[in-house]
Amino acid sequence: MGDRPLRVAMGVLTVVGLLIAGYLTYIHYRGIQPLCFAHGGCERVQASSYAKLAGVPVALLGLAGYAALAGTLALRNESARLAGVLITVVGVGFSGYLTYRELFTIHAICQWCVASAVVMTVLCVLSVLRYLRA
Amino acid sequence: MASRREQKEQARAQREATERRDVAAAQRARRLRTLGAVLALAVVVVIVAIVVSSGGSTKKGLSSGSKAGAVTAAVSAELQGIPQAGTRLGQPGAPVTMDYYGDLQCPVCAAFTTGALATAISREVRGGKLQVVYRSLQTATQSPQVFAEQQTAALAAGRQDRLWQFAELFYRQQGEEGSGYVTPDFIAGVARQTPGLDLGAWSAARARPALRAQLAADAAAARRVGATGTPTLVVHGPKGTRQLSGDPPYATLAKAIAAVAG
Numbered sequence: 001m002g003d004r005p006l007r008v009a010m011g012v013l014t015v016v017g018l019l020i021a022g023y024l025t026y027i028h029y030r031g032i033q034p035l036c037f038a039h040g041g042c043e044r045v046q047a048s049s050y051a052k053l054a055g056v057p058v059a060l061l062g063l064a065g066y067a068a069l070a071g072t073l074a075l076r077n078e079s080a081r082l083a084g085v086l087i088t089v090v091g092v093g094f095s096g097y098l099t100y101r102e103l104f105t106i107h108a109i110c111q112w113c114v115a116s117a118v119v120m121t122v123l124c125v126l127s128v129l130r131y132l133r134a
Numbered sequence: 135m136a137s138r139r140e141q142k143e144q145a146r147a148q149r150e151a152t153e154r155r156d157v158a159a160a161q162r163a164r165r166l167r168t169l170g171a172v173l174a175l176a177v178v179v180v181i182v183a184i185v186v187s188s189g190g191s192t193k194k195g196l197s198s199g200s201k202a203g204a205v206t207a208a209v210s211a212e213l214q215g216i217p218q219a220g221t222r223l224g225q226p227g228a229p230v231t232m233d234y235y236g237d238l239q240c241p242v243c244a245a246f247t248t249g250a251l252a253t254a255i256s257r258e259v260r261g262g263k264l265q266v267v268y269r270s271l272q273t274a275t276q277s278p279q280v281f282a283e284q285q286t287a288a289l290a291a292g293r294q295d296r297l298w299q300f301a302e303l304f305y306r307q308q309g310e311e312g313s314g315y316v317t318p319d320f321i322a323g324v325a326r327q328t329p330g331l332d333l334g335a336w337s338a339a340r341a342r343p344a345l346r347a348q349l350a351a352d353a354a355a356a357r358r359v360g361a362t363g364t365p366t367l368v369v370h371g372p373k374g375t376r377q378l379s380g381d382p383p384y385a386t387l388a389k390a391i392a393a394v395a396g
Contacts, residue, residue, distance in 0.1 A: 028380060031377075031378040031379045031380050031382050031386070032379060033360075033361075033362045033363045033366075033379055036362075042363075043273045043362050043363040043364070044273050044274060044276075046242070046363050046380070047237065047240040047241065047242045047243070047273040047274040047363060047364050048241060048242070048274065048311060049241035049242070049311055050187060050311075051242065053183060053186060053187050054186050082168065082169075082172055085169065085172050085173075085176075086172050086175060086176055086179075089172070089173060089176035089177075089180075090176045090179045090180055090183075093176060093177065093179075093180030093183075094180055094183050094184075097180070097183070097184050097187070104312075105311055105312035106311065106312060107276050107312060128169070131165065131169060132162075132165060132166075132169070
């Protein structure tokens with residue numbers, strides 16, 4: 001797969017991630033509850049202390065991460081590709097930690113968080129490929 | 135047989151191909167080294183984030199000795215002189231009422247209670263503009279049985295008009311999330327810390343069916359207003375109703391109170 005198809009695929013996934021994180025950030029600041037298909041899962045996760053990192057909602061951190069990733073996709077140099085790898089590896093690592101907390105501490109799953117974790121994982125694989133194949 | 139010139143060209147082509155391969159191999163090796171360094175940096179960033187996240191959630195649970203005295207003193211100072219009746223905090227004639235749907239194990243409720251609510255209590259509640267009614271909604275507590283035990287313990291304190299002291303003490307001494315820290319001993323410990331609570335009467339009141347009925351009524355009220363998370367705040371007054379959830383800053387809460395006040 002060449003650079004262009006990789007960038008297009010990453011662009012689409014980044015938009016999906018931006019929509020998820022944007023929605024969660026919006027409802028956080030508007031003080032409304034998320035649409036949730038798993039009964040009680042999102043509410044319990046939102047009521048958890050793990051919903052924030054140093055006082056900042058993790059949804060906002062995710063939004064910032066996806067926005068930064070979109071910025072790296074707009075550039076074609078090696079530094080931008082490397083920054084994309086850094087952002088997505090950090091994203092996967094922290095998403096994995098939060099999923100662990102959901103499963104083993106909060107005992108509830110928020111499907112929005114899982115969706116974002118999956119998107120970030122695929123983005124991580126693509127960003128590493130993009131860096132190595134350039 | 136190749137001419138001398140052709141042999142030279144072949145040798146040059148081979149040399150150039152070898153050089154290209156070497157350059158590509160060197161580039162690949164450099165990229166892999168850089169990738170390794172970036173991965174190491176990412177691991178460090180994730181570890182720092184995890185330490186910050188875990189550190190923020192580390193709670194010690196019920197205090198003892200001078201620490202317990204300090205917590206109780208802070209709660210007493212906050213609620214001193216404010217009328218209470220059952221689940222209500224504030225003057226019964228206050229024009230604005232806020233239904234506070236909470237779960238005593240919910241960390242976000244604890245943050246709200248010690249943050250924006252504390253400010254609202256010192257201003258709007260103390261000033262006679264707002265009364266707050268505590269309602270139970272299970273979110274953070276995993277076990278329905280534990281939820282019923284802890285919430286009816288608070289309601290039983292409310293029978294002596296001390297629900298708010300009990301709830302504040304509980305919120306301020308939450309244990310680590312998901313650790314199962316809410317035991318009969320924990321609940322009894324919070325009750326012992328609650329200033330002026332008659333423990334015998336409190337213990338007897340906990341078994342009253344009316345308290346379980348109150349939990350069911352709160353759950354039904356939550357469904358009616360569409361409250362699914364905690365805290366959910368339903369602020370209503372002469373000019374209508376505003377609903378907030380999560381841990382809104384005081385300014386947002388004050389705005390909602392002002393919007394519905396007459």
